[in-house]
């Protein structure tokens with residue numbers, strides 16, 4: 415993915431979420447993983463990259479196109495991406511099929527019959543063929559997150575943006591969801607992901623970015639960051655979270 419960030423800052427009142435982020439990625443990076451302590455700025459950076467939030471200062475460009483931050487441009491950019499967050503965010507009163515089909519119709523202008531067949535195909539891709547008629551409350555957390563994945567990729571997004579997609583799941587469900595994310599990655603999908611699953615980060619990332627206190631502390635290949643981090647804070651964080 416060609417991504418360029420320069421001096422990106424964002425504050426919420428007195429709270430500085432991002433403090434001058436610079437980052438440049440080239441086509442060799444297909445999967446970017448953000449790691450670091452809670453409150454470090456991962457979600458805010460994902461939201462800026464996805465067009466859900468505009469920075470206070472700085473520039474963002476994706477595939478060589480600078481992002482404009484007026485509402486119309488943000489909406490246009492947002493539509494090209496797919497999103498999945500930690501909490502399931504499914505409509506509780508809709509079936510799995512409708513949860514995927516409705517955004518295809520309302521956001522992407524797909525006609526009714528086509529939206530349903532695309533939704534069914536997307537659910538099938540994530541092992542949910544038998545579950546299309548169920549509402550979220552009738553599905554396990556892992557299945558709900560797979561419906562969320564189906565929804566996030568049904569319109570064939572340019573970038574798939576995943577914010578701690580497994581942190582509300584138990585280990586078995588975490589593994590099943592990570593397997594599907596890895597399958598998307600191996601299929602060539604460009605992914606930007608924040609996670610506390612360090613094993614997955616290490617295996618899947620072409621580039622890892624460590625954020626703390628709104629700053630990009632260190633970035634590099636998974637091998638470099640996990641094997642031989644330069645920064646003391648990164649080393650300390652990794653030795654703490656990977657200890658057990």
Ligand SMILES: Nc1ncnc2c1ncn2[C@@H]1O[C@H](COP(=O)(O)OP(=O)(O)O)[C@@H](O)[C@H]1O
Pocket residue numbers: 426429430431432450451452453454455456457458459
């Ligand atoms: N909408 C918001 N309103 C106020 N503060 C926010 C908001 N979003 C994020 N923050 C603050 O910005 C900082 C970075 O948050 P976040 O991007 O969520 O970090 P992370 O995802 O790494 O935990 C935190 O201090 C958080 O409390």
Ligand SMILES: [Mg+2]
Pocket residue numbers: 456457458577578
């Ligand atoms: Mg977060």
